[in-house]
Amino acid sequence: MNRFSEFMLPPQKSTLAEGTDALFHFINITSVILLIGITIAIVYFSWKYRRRSDNDVTPVITHNSKLEITWSVIPLILVMIVFGWGLNGHVNLNTAPDDAYEIRVVAKSWLWEFHYETGFVSVNELHVPANRPVKLVMSSDDVIHSFYIPDFRIKNDVLPNRYSSVWFEAMEPGESIIFCTEYCGMAHSNMMATTFVHTQEDFETWLITAGSADDNMDPVELGEQLVTRNACTTCHSADGTELQGPSYLGIFGSERVMESGETVTVDENYIRESILEPNAKIVEGYQPVMPSYAGSLNDRQIDAIIEYIKTLE
Amino acid sequence: MATNEATTSIKKLQVKRFKPDENPEKHYLNEETGIWAWMTTVDHKKIGLMYLASITFFFFIGGMLALLIRTELLTPAQSFIDADVYNQVFTLHGAIMIFFFLIPSVPAVLGNFVLPLQLGAKDVAFPRLNLASYYIYVIGALFTIFAIFTGGVDTGWTFYTPYSATTTGNVMAMTFGVFVLGFSSILTGLNFIVTIHKMRSPGLTWNKLPLNLWGLYATSLIQILATPVLAITLLLLTMERALGIGIFDPNLGGDPVLYQHFFWFYSHPAVYIMIVPGFGIISEVISTFSRKVIFGYWAIALSSLAIAFIGFLVWGHHMFTAGQSSLANMVFSFLTFLVGIPTGIKIFNWLATMYKGSIDLKTPMLYAMVFLFLFTIGGFTGIMLGALSVDVHLHDTYYVVAHFHYVMMGGMVMAFLAGLHYWWPKMFGKMYSEFWGRISCGIIFVGFNMTFLPQFVMGAQGMPRRYFNYIDQFQPFHQFSTVGAYVMGIGFFIMAGYLFHSLRKGKRSGSNPWGSRALEWQTSSPVPLHNFEHTPVIINGPYDYHKPMSEFQLGIATSHNGHDHHGGDHTDVSKTEKEQA
Numbered sequence: 001m002n003r004f005s006e007f008m009l010p011p012q013k014s015t016l017a018e019g020t021d022a023l024f025h026f027i028n029i030t031s032v033i034l035l036i037g038i039t040i041a042i043v044y045f046s047w048k049y050r051r052r053s054d055n056d057v058t059p060v061i062t063h064n065s066k067l068e069i070t071w072s073v074i075p076l077i078l079v080m081i082v083f084g085w086g087l088n089g090h091v092n093l094n095t096a097p098d099d100a101y102e103i104r105v106v107a108k109s110w111l112w113e114f115h116y117e118t119g120f121v122s123v124n125e126l127h128v129p130a131n132r133p134v135k136l137v138m139s140s141d142d143v144i145h146s147f148y149i150p151d152f153r154i155k156n157d158v159l160p161n162r163y164s165s166v167w168f169e170a171m172e173p174g175e176s177i178i179f180c181t182e183y184c185g186m187a188h189s190n191m192m193a194t195t196f197v198h199t200q201e202d203f204e205t206w207l208i209t210a211g212s213a214d215d216n217m218d219p220v221e222l223g224e225q226l227v228t229r230n231a232c233t234t235c236h237s238a239d240g241t242e243l244q245g246p247s248y249l250g251i252f253g254s255e256r257v258m259e260s261g262e263t264v265t266v267d268e269n270y271i272r273e274s275i276l277e278p279n280a281k282i283v284e285g286y287q288p289v290m291p292s293y294a295g296s297l298n299d300r301q302i303d304a305i306i307e308y309i310k311t312l313e
Numbered sequence: 314m315a316t317n318e319a320t321t322s323i324k325k326l327q328v329k330r331f332k333p334d335e336n337p338e339k340h341y342l343n344e345e346t347g348i349w350a351w352m353t354t355v356d357h358k359k360i361g362l363m364y365l366a367s368i369t370f371f372f373f374i375g376g377m378l379a380l381l382i383r384t385e386l387l388t389p390a391q392s393f394i395d396a397d398v399y400n401q402v403f404t405l406h407g408a409i410m411i412f413f414f415l416i417p418s419v420p421a422v423l424g425n426f427v428l429p430l431q432l433g434a435k436d437v438a439f440p441r442l443n444l445a446s447y448y449i450y451v452i453g454a455l456f457t458i459f460a461i462f463t464g465g466v467d468t469g470w471t472f473y474t475p476y477s478a479t480t481t482g483n484v485m486a487m488t489f490g491v492f493v494l495g496f497s498s499i500l501t502g503l504n505f506i507v508t509i510h511k512m513r514s515p516g517l518t519w520n521k522l523p524l525n526l527w528g529l530y531a532t533s534l535i536q537i538l539a540t541p542v543l544a545i546t547l548l549l550l551t552m553e554r555a556l557g558i559g560i561f562d563p564n565l566g567g568d569p570v571l572y573q574h575f576f577w578f579y580s581h582p583a584v585y586i587m588i589v590p591g592f593g594i595i596s597e598v599i600s601t602f603s604r605k606v607i608f609g610y611w612a613i614a615l616s617s618l619a620i621a622f623i624g625f626l627v628w629g630h631h632m633f634t635a636g637q638s639s640l641a642n643m644v645f646s647f648l649t650f651l652v653g654i655p656t657g658i659k660i661f662n663w664l665a666t667m668y669k670g671s672i673d674l675k676t677p678m679l680y681a682m683v684f685l686f687l688f689t690i691g692g693f694t695g696i697m698l699g700a701l702s703v704d705v706h707l708h709d710t711y712y713v714v715a716h717f718h719y720v721m722m723g724g725m726v727m728a729f730l731a732g733l734h735y736w737w738p739k740m741f742g743k744m745y746s747e748f749w750g751r752i753s754c755g756i757i758f759v760g761f762n763m764t765f766l767p768q769f770v771m772g773a774q775g776m777p778r779r780y781f782n783y784i785d786q787f788q789p790f791h792q793f794s795t796v797g798a799y800v801m802g803i804g805f806f807i808m809a810g811y812l813f814h815s816l817r818k819g820k821r822s823g824s825n826p827w828g829s830r831a832l833e834w835q836t837s838s839p840v841p842l843h844n845f846e847h848t849p850v851i852i853n854g855p856y857d858y859h860k861p862m863s864e865f866q867l868g869i870a871t872s873h874n875g876h877d878h879h880g881g882d883h884t885d886v887s888k889t890e891k892e893q894a
Contacts, residue, residue: 008773020702024773027700031693038660038689042682045667046674051604054828056671058605060859064665068612071661072654079650082700087643089702094639143476144569146634146709150775153706157635159570160475161563164636177784181709181777183469184476186396189780244396287481 005029013176013197014152014168019089021153027082093154096167100135103128107138107145107158108291109184110191110244111231120210121296123230124193126178127210128170129203135167141291146182149195157182170197185289186244190234223308226301230293238312245290246283248312257284271306331847331868333824333837340742340839355440358840360447361426362740364417367450371413376805378406383764383798386791389783396781400467401482403779407470412491413454415725416583419590420501420536421450423732424529426740428505430833430840431523433514433849438507446500449493456490459483469779471580472547474561474572478554485554492547495540498586502536505529514832515869516851523831523855524607527614528593531621535582535589539625543579546572573635577628585624587721589617591728592659595681598731599663600856601829602678603670607856609662616655623652630699634708642701649699656692660685675827676750680731683758687723691716694769709779712772715765723761730754730808737812738826742839743819749811756804763797828862831855835866847871 005025012018103126104115114122128134138147140160148155152168170176180191198206217225227233227248235244246256251266258264259282273280275297278290297305341358351359381402385392394402425443429436437443460466464483468476477484509522509530549560550572559565561572592613600607607613629637629645663685672678694716698704707713738744771790776783783791825834832855836845847868853860 008770010775020706023700024697024703024706027693027697027703031696035686035689035693038664039686041664042667042685045664045670046672046682049603049667049670049672051671051673056604058603058670058858060606061608061665061669062606063609063612067665068609068658068661072658075657076654079653079696079699082696083647083650086646086700086702086704089700090633090639090642090646090705093702093705143479144473148709148775148777150706153702155634155705155708159563159636161568162636177775179775179777183400183473183779185467185480186400188400189396189777189782192784 010150012151012153013172013174014149014154014170016089016093016168017151017153019092023082023085023089026085030078093166096135096165097133100133100167101129102135102137105136105138105147105158107140107147107180107191109142109145109289110180110187110234111291112147112178112180112191112193113296116207118207120207122210123296125229126193126195127203127206128195128197129200130170130173130197132200133167133169135165137163137165139163143184144182145180145184145191148179148181149176150179151176152195155181170195173197173199173202186287187234217304219304219307220311222301223304223306226297226305227308230297232305235290245286248309250313252310252312258282259284259286268306271309272302275302275305328850328867328869330863330866331835331845331870332866333835335823335837336821337742337837337839337841339841340837341842342741342839344842353444355436355444356842357425357429357436357440357443358740358844360443361422361424363447364421364425364450367454368414368418368422371409371454375406375409375414376802378402378409380798380802382406383795385781386783387795389785389788391781397467399781400779401461401465404466404469405461408457408466408487408491410721411470411583411587412494413457415587415721416494416498417450417501418587418725418729419594419732420505420529420532420586421446421497423594423729423736424501424505424532424590427736427833428508428526428529429512430739430836430844431526431831431855432508432512433517433832433845433851434508434512435843435845437504438511439504442500443504446497446504449497449500453490453492453494453497456486456493460486460490471576472550473576474550474553474567474569475563477550478562485551488547488550492544492551495544495547498536499540502533502540505533506537509533514849514851517832518851520610521851521854522614523593524596524610524613524617525590525593528590528596528617531617532586532590534618535586535621535624539579539582539586542575543583546575546579549575570632570635570637573632574628577631578625581628581631582621582624584717584720585620587725588728589620591684591725591732592617594728594732594735595663595684597831598677598681598735599666600858601735601827601831602673602675602681603667604673604828604858605666605670605856606854606858607662608665608668609658610854610856612658613662616658619655620652623648623655627652630704633701633704646699646701650696653692653696653699660689660692674751675734676745676747676754677731677735677827679751679754680727680734683754684724684727684731687719687727687758687761691719691724694719707772709777710772711768711776711778714778715768715772718765718768723765730757735827736833737815738822739833739838739840741816741819742822742837743815744822744826745815745819746811749807753804753807753811756807757801760797760799760801760804763800764794765797767791767793767797830858830860830862830865832865 005028009021106113112124114126138158140158145158147158154166154168156164156166174197176195178193178195180188237243237247240247240249255263255265264270264281276294278292279288282288341356385394385399460483466482466484466487467480468484509526552558553560553562559567561567561569596607596613627645627649629641630649633642698707698716767790771787776787822838824838832849848871850867850869853864
């Protein structure tokens with residue numbers, strides 16, 4: 001039974017997981033035992049006391065105080081154990097150690113931005129060191145999102161008008177998936193990200209090199225990388241597939257009709273504006289849902305994206 | 314006081330036995346016919362049937378939407394509907410099933426039909442109000458249908474802000490529909506409370522009240538106290554969208570978490586609006602089909618009231634990860650566990666009722682057993698979700714989806730089906746095929762577990778809810794679940810088939826096919842237009858199976874003008890005395 005209970009949960013990859021899982025197994029196993037008891041009673045009574053004739057006489061048993069107190073008090077004790085246990089775990093989940101490494105998280109429909117102490121911003125990729133408490137300070141740019149890493153057993157809503165936080169300590173290098181678990185519209189289910197857990201040295205190396213890796217790249221190649229890295233591809237395809245936003249394929253140089261009725265030729269300035277001020281002009285048939293990349297993409301990166309889009313004819 | 318009055322009138326008025334007519338020529342279904350007679354009827358039985366037709370329609374729509382969802386989820390990414398349509402479909406599935414099916418199902422259909430019969434009354438206290446609440450329900454439904462055809466709604470049934478304030482769908486029409494619907498619910502609750510207080514037959518004291526009525530009474534209290542909060546919430550939401558007044562939208566200076574508090578302050582008690590009347594039905598069915606006195610009458614009756622009361626104080630357990638304070642989380646978690654206790658007590662009482670009974674596993678009883686099993690799973694998984702640290706992991710995953718389907722469908726829908734099969738002969742005077750009834754119950758049971766058991770596993774593994782797309786790892790669970798949903802669908806189609814056949818060609822059932830002692834079975838089936846041809850007099854409890862049937866068929870003869878109420882009316886009583894003399 002314990003093995004099945006373990007099968008139900010994802011691997012334990014944070015120091016918090018073990019405590020949560022122990023309570024999960026306790027409730028699961030206790031429930032299954034009680035459920036089997038109740039089921040046996042149902043089946044046994046149905047068979048043992050099945051109707052034999054229409055004139056069956058049944059005893060008059062109206063109540064039994066001892067029995068009723070027993071089956072009230074035992075469950076009460078059990079749920080109070082669960083309550084205390086759960087509360088204890090909850091306190092741990094909500095008390096980040098003072099020396100925790102802080103990363104800012106900004107949720108936008110439909111991507112996750114991670115801001116590091118160096119000023120570097122990664123999109124949909126969270127890089128953290130192993131064996132060190134990490135605290136995420138989170139806020140949303142638009143609607144409510146929720147930050148969830150199943151492997152770490154942590155989750156918290158990400159709100160537009162205040163900061164919320166989660167903390168964890170990953171146990172070993174590896175990758176874990178991040179989900180958005182508060183429904184946030186059309187591409188809610190694509191708002192996924194990955195946690196990359198590095199050793200402390202690898203993490204430091206990554207932090208130093210991450211921002212400068214782009215410098216020597218060919219603009220088209222860089223642009224192609226950037227649209228993936230910044231989650232543009234969640235809503236814009238490169239092959240003509242219709243997603244939440246217009247496809248990049250053949251868009252450069254074409255004329256598009258806007259919601260306002262005006263016709264716009266897609267050129268460098270239009271693409272630049274669409275990246276920095278996405279809701280200034282909306283192509284007919286689409287919704288004003290794209291978040292702004294002002295501040296997270298520099299001029300060289302925007303140029304690279306434009307160069308990349310030019311190649312998709 | 315009521316008892317004294319009753320005993321004195323029993324002495325004075327010569328109570329005699331009224332055996333129900335086994336094959337009544339005239340009854341409520343054929344005395345006034347024609348579409349106009351139905352549409353303007355103030356008869357609680359006909360209104361109940363009109364509700365039955367309406368909620369069946371919505372259950373069908375909601376069920377079809379569920380099959381659409383499950384079919385789309387056979388594969389990750391897009392199979393045949395796009396993300397936008399998918400989001401609208403799951404929103405509608407939830408909103409329709411909850412607001413248009415679950416909430417009105419037991420109170421408005423079975424409650425309306427059975428409540429006056431169980432009291433020995435001729436109708437509810439305010440028959441016209443009862444009809445009005447039906448039409449209010451219809452108007453609410455029309456607004457919702459209007460919303461579907463004018464842009465749809467893709468917010469989830471919870472309408473969380475700020476998303477619901479920014480999306481392009483027709484959220485306003487939808488929320489207005491739900492707002493209107495709330496009044497129907499309030500009026501029904503009000504009507505039931507007054508009826509139970511004022512229109513009980515002579516001798517029907519509170520300690521002889523059928524447990525079904527205790528269930529409906531507790532439900533009605535929640536309906537009239539909680540539903541106005543939903544109305545206020547939806548009104549505030551509408552004001553924000555229409556007038557730009559900042560209440561929930563942070564861009565206007567509002568707080569979206571405030572919305573969640575408002576919403577769950579209604580919607581958690583609403584869970585009990587849905588399930589508590591189900592408890593009532595299960596008590597009736599288990600006692601009847603065990604031919605045995607209910608075990609722990611007061612424990613069951615008072616636990617319903619306790620659930621109704623504590624149920625108002627646990628709404629915060631929907632928000633453990635929403636950013637409310639740790640203190641609030643602690644208090645709400647504690648209270649959530651407390652509400653589990655009276656629920657557990659009921660399960661044990663029902664089992665104890667079966668002990669040494671004379672159990673007949675007819676279709677209604679089979680559904681009651683299915684209820685016991687599935688609802689227990691729903692309850693245990695609720696304990697899991699009430700535990701703070703575990704809920705952080707499970708919140709907003711398929712585990713929650715599976716949990717509330719076990720409670721709502723495994724609990725409430727199974728209780729409703731038990732009640733429907735139990736009172737079907739009373740409604741139409743006809744039997745359905747017992748064979749097909751059991752077969753379809755079995756198919757639904759298997760299909761239900763196939764659908765929702767895998768969802769516990771994938772939810773615990775981390776599959777979030779309301780996902781159009783999912784990672785490959787979850788596909789086997791989704792596919793198994795989808796197959797289960799089809800199996801369940803087949804079960805429901807079989808049910809539709811045999812119930813329809815029963816209406817057309819069913820065998821006559823006689824007045825009391827189950828040998829029940831409850832009052833509603835002591836009149837003919839189908840029921841006479843004014844329920845009883847006499848004023849029933851109650852001397853025994855509704856579950857006193859050790860007493861002969863003749864003691865349950867007592868009453869005082871009344872005149873047949875129909876519209877006067879039992880007892881009280883002195884001129885009427887004296888007339889009866891003279892007639893008898």
